[in-house]
């Protein structure tokens with residue numbers, strides 16, 4: 870398996886739009902602000918639907934999303950295998966997912 874450099878829906882890849890698999894276009898978390906660093910996007914550069922202030926933030930966001938998404942995918946796959954039944958590895962999966970997302974939110978706000 871080869872690993873191409875991260876690209877976005879806004880970045881044409883070899884004459885076509887890169888789609889990151891089956892991910893539908895994502896709306897900005899907050900219009901006019903970067904989804905990664907949370908800073909305001911330069912108003913003179915802003916275009917509707919823009920999610921990042923620069924290519925570094927875009928690349929870093931996709932790296933983070935890929936890693937975090939893999940963790941969530943794993944949790945959900947375990948849950949699906951066991952349907953969350955007590956006494957199985959699937960028990961408590963949604964609590965673990967919620968705790969994980971809370972931890973990421975704290976980390977993203979600059980906490981530990």
Ligand SMILES: [Zn+2]
Nearest residue numbers: 903906922926
């Ligand atoms: Zn940014």
